[in-house]
Amino acid sequence: MPIYLYWGEDDFALEKAVDSLRDRILDPQWANFNYDKISQALPDAVITALNQAMTPPFGSAYRLVWLVDTTICLHCSEELLAELERTIPAIPESSVFLLTTRSKPDGRLRSTKLLQNHADIREFSLIPPWKTEELLKKVRQVAQQVGVKLTPAAAELLAQSVGNDTRQLWNELEKLQVYAGIPKGLPAAPDQAGVSQEDAIALEVVAALVTSNTQNSLQLVSAIGAGNTAHACSLVADLIGHNEPALRIVATLIGQFRTWLWVKLMIESGERDERAIATAAEIGNPKRIYFLRQEVKDFSVHQLTLTLPLLLELEVTLKRGADPISTLQMKVIELCQLYQ
Template sequence: MPIYFYWGEDDFAMERAVATLRDRVLDSMWTSFNYTVFLPDQSDAVIAALNQVMTPPFGAGGRLVWVVNTNICQQCPENVLTELTRTLPVIPDNSHLLLTSPNKPDERLKSTKLFKQYADFREFPLIPPWKTELIIQAVNQAAQTVGVKLTAKAAEVLAEAVGNDTRLLYNEMEKLRLYAGGSNQPVDMDTVTLLVRNTTQNSLQLAAAIRTGDTVKALTVVADLVNAAEPELRIIATLVGQFRTWLWVKLMMESGERNPQAIAKAAEVGNPNRIYFLQKEVQSLSLRQLISCLPLLLELEFMFKRGSGDITVLQTKVIELCQVCQRH
């Protein structure tokens, strides 16, 4: 069935998938006739798209109708649901309906259940910034896609520089490809350091500064992140994830667990080899300190999600967190 539902926060990866689908479905000579995009500000975009997708394509190739940033799987009026029920099963094989959304579909809605029945669902999630193993895997996958050879250390440095920003990753990878110029020699760490601009600080460095109680360093990192236009909620999500991991590692240590695999499973750490380093990181903190940090982080997250957070609130909470980690 030629129906596709793409969703997730990684908009760059989604754009690449949309471009691949567009190239596969459309004939370049007939694109202007057979390619229609409905934007979210258009009224009745879904119904208009359903009417359009039922129109046979002109000339060669197929037809592609794209509904951008739809909320049809968050709320669906009854008249739209009726039209979906009537149209989705009978869309011609040479017409393709694509819907994209940054939000996770609500599994309870009838519209979501209907699309689950007929559509090809694909998720495009952002890798959590604290899951460094997955980011390094993404770096190596991008290198293979673009045609760049990287040393293991170069991949680690590049992962630290770009984080989970897929768009930045591919931009930097293209720069490295041009620099390599078709050479069979892998790009080394020094070359990556020279060519790839690190955003000077990232949210994991902020977590590390808070953990050591270094208030001045933490506030400097906050300022750098804000100046680099890093979304506050993404910064907070990284802090929550990192402190949650540290808490689980400390909790397992306090309970007497010594098996790295068991600790990794409890803390949801993909690589058990990281447990040794995580244990070193939490040695200077007590279990009570780590437990005390989480309510502050969750309160901070709530304030920003409610819309009452700003840079001053973020700075204040970072100072409070540093003070908690300074206590013995």
């Protein structure tokens, strides 16, 4: 299919997909002649991209035209829509037309519906920090691509450590690849779930080599839940000192407290079925409910209910440009007092 639409906020994963498509499509000897990267910010960017896509490639292989940060799936004039409807079905098989955007396409627009009929649409959204099973699945998927074998415990720790930061995940796995002496470009490793302890990188190696900012964010959650103000403020300083983005810290806090609230609400309502609790809390593995029960037993629904508005207020304040460390520490003190 000559038309692709990639969208989502996971910039690194999207860039990797674009690189893979470019390497697959273009003949290296003719790449300079057959590759056009066009920014939406340029005048008549869409028309220019469509014209280039209609141009036959030089030499062998294909032409690749990449329209970056397109807005046609968010708003599209009647004149531009008419041009899209005329040109997109006629793009030759020798050209590949790629459109990328961080925003979710508006399914109500005719331009989006046109692409749904003619394009291969792929989503590159960030996995919510609280969806631990999806994060673990992503670790196994990328580890297989890199060629690194991990024990189940090592894969879980890596998922906890990097969270939904795809760039860090690749960087850490490439670091582990070097440690294990695995040459780049080897065939992918087999399914990580079936890796033997002898062949795989162990938990201890991941703990020693992997930067664990997200794990420290989870430690911050625990410190707040314990009402330990001094330790919580120290963890905030450590996280900011290690260049962990403040909004990512907040996302981890919101995710964990949200999970705790759902589990506590279900328990308080008398629900005993772990699968039902897991479904309500969006937890992929019902076996985690046993441990979550222990974590929330000393909390009240009232405490957890008051926590989320405070965290949302913190998120808004940071997005307005407040100083990260002082803002985080002030709100962390307020949260710790709630759990004392």
